Amino acid sequence: MTVVVGYVPTPEGEAALDIGIEEARLRGARLVVVDSHRSGEELDARTAGAADAELARLRERLQDAGVEHDVRQLVRGFEPAEDLISIAEANEAELIVIGLRRRSPVGKLILGSNAQRILLDARCPVLAVKAEG
């Protein structure tokens, strides 16, 4: 049994990770955290260093949480939605967790195209979470 989380270092990405850890515990499932970047071409020395630091923090947090886990750091040309869906399918995931940006109090936000693709195209149920507050 596997829960897949789409992680990005933003408040909604952290919220997705928190809930993903809870759901993996609840289900006694393994957690696969997908840290997906849009394009490898943007990767210079500075962003590579930041990505390494991010990965180290992520691994520490997962270790502390005590769930069986696996981190996939993807830096490649595909869209993040495709990465997440293909990893979920390869792992026969029972659940995907993603973070959504909450509607702003003034403007009317619609869901981003990546979130819509994951919600509509994933074979398993998708749990969408927002950042607190």
Place this chain on the structure above:
Amino acid sequence: MTVVVGYVPTPEGEAALDIGIEEARLRGARLVVVDSHRSGEELDARTAGAADAELARLRERLQDAGVEHDVRQLVRGFEPAEDLISIAEANEAELIVIGLRRRSPVGKLILGSNAQRILLDARCPVLAVKAEG
């Protein structure tokens, strides 16, 4: 602890109900099933009869599932998204489950406005499920 399900008598609505029952069991939570109709004005004798039959089927299924439950059949002027969100908030729901129509193999479907509103405006995580196949 409460799980709220948005129910409609369609394949994706049935899928949402199935998953809602599973999630309520997993969490030891009460299930609130919201059977929401867009407008009370359409309600004539025939649709009222169909709604009663639907409600009877729904109650039987929930009884068989053995989860603590409550069915709210709403026929009023609000949009279904508002009904679902306000019931989730009134019950301090920890999860909302909704059904999504899957993208057709030919055309590129986007998410309906009701689903988008629930996903973005609900305070708790929202689990989105598609019908099988």
